[in-house]
Amino acid sequence: MNSGKDSARRRHTLVVAACAALLAVGGSAVAWAASRQVEEPPAPPAAGVTADVTAEPPTAQRATPQPSTPRPSTRQPGSSTRDASGVTPLPASRPVAVRIPGIGVDSPVHGLGLDDEGRLRVPSGARYNQVAWYDGSPTPGEVGPAVLEGHVTGSGYAPSVFFELGNTRPGDRIEVDRADGSTAAFEVTEVRSAPKTDFPRVDVYGATTGPELRVITCGGTFDTSTGHHLDNVIVFASLVRD
């Protein structure tokens, strides 16, 4: 009788202990996961934002005066006042680092090219969380659109270098350190979100009159079947005098 009572009590203690352990383990698992919840990366306003409200279409400066053939500056009303042509372009020199103080970005920069399908390669391996420069594009400060890119998120749900890029606003400053020791300073003119399936190639990669910068990352809805975001967030910027 006594031994039966003892074993029942022992069993009861065991069950209580097991249940308490389950509670503790489950609780800490939930707490761990809860501490690792990440917000959605910020997206620019739906219509995009432009510094120049009178420009239409809202893109960076596209007036195209060339030294040989003077072209009428009235061609694109509104965009001529802030034209990058007033800034002296810099000689070619590879970018080595980039800073976007407004969103706390400070990253080394490495060069990347195109893959076999002509698509821009993206940072990988040890440099996954660093900014890359498309080495087929002009160096930042040269005439033309210099192209920088970086990841918005990493594997394991971790935010990457350009997680906050969608929070960039016109007027924000972007500084690019170059191999020759100089720094090219740019000012954001427009922040846009565009579906990858309808990527504005001409606006982003097309010819420009002055030295400009394009900073690209991912955004929008994440397509779990392909493992990619459906949109790109694109920041347009122009070289400014220091």
Next chain:
Amino acid sequence: MRTTRITTIAAAAALVGLPLAVGPASADDHGGSELTAELTQLNDSGASGTAWAKVDGTQVEVKVETTGLLDGAPHAQHIHIGGQGVCPSNDQEGSGFEGALQTTDAADQYGGVAVSLTMEPGETGPDAALDVDNFPTGASNTYSRTITVSDEVAQQIADGDGVVVVHGVDHDGSGAYDGDTKSDLDPSLPSEATDPAACGELDVAQMAMPEGGVETGGADTSGVEYPAVLGLGGLAMALGAFGLIATRRRATR
């Protein structure tokens, strides 16, 4: 012997000279033979768009995207070459309806038609400039075609001398090409059918343009992260709590 050597030198010079003749585009560090244009409105048409071209020998691949045009009406579109190689401004007036700019009014600026950007099976020379059956007819159009041109035209386009002009403006807002003013290009057509609606200068791109966007995303953070951990953790907590309550009940009984 001497003549052979001279011929050899001449041949070598020709070979060396050939790549140079491809133009400043290929001499540039970052250049390709790609060109881009931002199309902006003329005649307050409300039209806009982009154009892209790639020159490979005498083959010119052209893409034109337009929006804001009169719907359901043909929009003649061409690559003009000549003049100053520039677009007129939107507020430039001409000899048309209430001072509207007609195509020939700005000929000294963008030159004449060098390539007609018709759809298959339309011809693509200057003679097909008003081939209304083969031009896009939507308010928004995505046009793409590879066209064979002369050596000279290929060279001029590669050099950035081309200007894309899209025609057709509904000045009076009637929803169709009409009105008493006749076209300066073809008196059998109303001027609205041929007046320029949008224009953009094809400039040499400063890079080999990448295809599409960039794949710079790692993982989704829009929903709940680590759902399995959360789920199993929750289940464990529930089981533990249920077990504790059950044993407590039995003990009190």
